[in-house]
Amino acid sequence: MKNIMEELSWRGLIKNKVPGIENQLKKPTTMYIGFDPTSDSLHLGSLLPIIMLIHFQKMGHKTLVLIGGATGLIGDPSGKCNSRILLDKKNLHNNAESIKIQISKLMSFFSEKTELLNNFDWLKNISFLEFIRKIGKHFTVNYIISKNSVKNRINKKDGISFMEFSYTLIQGYDFYYLNQVKNCLLQIGGSDQWGNIITGIELIKKKTGKIAYGFTFPLITKPNGIKFGKSEKGENIWLDKNKTSPYKFYQFWMNISDFEIEKYIKIYTFFSKKKIEKLIFQHKKNPSKRLLQKKLAYEITKWVHGNKISKEIIKITHILFQKKNGNLQLLDDKTFVSIYDHIPHILFPHEKFEKGIFLLDFLKKSGFFTSKNEANRALKANSIFLNKIITKKNILLKKENIIGKKYILLQFGKKEFFMIKIE
Known part of the structure; x- marks a missing residue:
């Protein structure tokens, strides 16, 4: 077999690893990665664990994908400053089904089918008393507090709920369960999952005496340093074309x-x-x-x-x-439709153009700018392009400015485009 760790290492895909993992991966090994269904779509950061699964499949290992139908009800505190917004079972179920479809599609593009599992299927049958007697007894409060996911929250004003405090034990139990049922010996995840992975390794060792393994890969972050995540605030890059x-x-x-x-x-x-x-x-x-x-x-x-x-x-x-203006009038209707469908756009009533409308009013009413003053500043800075031609004055727009019989292409600066369809 090819050396999977060597392959991942030169690609920069290894952050933390358990000693001895290289020897284990010289032979076929069953591994898993988990996804909590906190949204109905995966995002840019989610591609990385899928890429890891494909690498492992290409190297001859068996891969398991675990959808967190149960852990999603709790919310992983790893890397979080505050508690997650809790979702109900119906939303989580719908999210899980959507994510399953996305993962299956992405995996089938490159590799064999991976086995998809949902931890709700086994966690729903365990009572609270049974869990704390069989699992909770193996870990001290001191051990859980030492985890960064807990440590970083426990001294804050709002602290951390018992629900989130117990998350690492539940994820640890998932690893133990898969180890027993699927002979899974390896869990991998983003670097914020290191503490949870170690909990699973410890649980397997304490309950069975067997050695299990884990490693993490670096998180992909936004320019502000915050990771891409399904429950993160701010703009995300989603895989669902309706979201991004x-x-x-x-x-x-x-x-x-x-x-x-x-x-x-x-x-x-x-x-x-x-x-x-x-x-x-x-x-x-x-x-x-x-x-x-x-x-x-x-x-x-x-x-x-x-x-x-x-x-x-x-x-x-x-x-x-394109640097040259080109002649947009020569484009066919199919191309205009394609541009309109793929960039930000809006419908605009045709009657507004019967007598004409001034550019600044148009920029505001179309929604391309939030205010007329903002549009005016951009105009004075020579940053407005109308149908690929720079516009320096508050001109009166008329029917002659419509291209392709019903379109107007606006541009702000070098990269922001907006298309209006006149109907």
């Missing part, structure tokens, strides 16, 4: 800095080391062409949204970002 458009998804990868792109191309593709080194060499010869960004954006958009959509996005991107 394929165009916006593609642009996220295109806008990765040269400083980070070498790391991302190793993490988010399955290209060989030789191919990646060649791509990096070619990229460095002319970074302005953004070869790595284009390659990564295409590959990962094709994986998540399909080849047809990814090709559409590339065509749209070329039209929107």
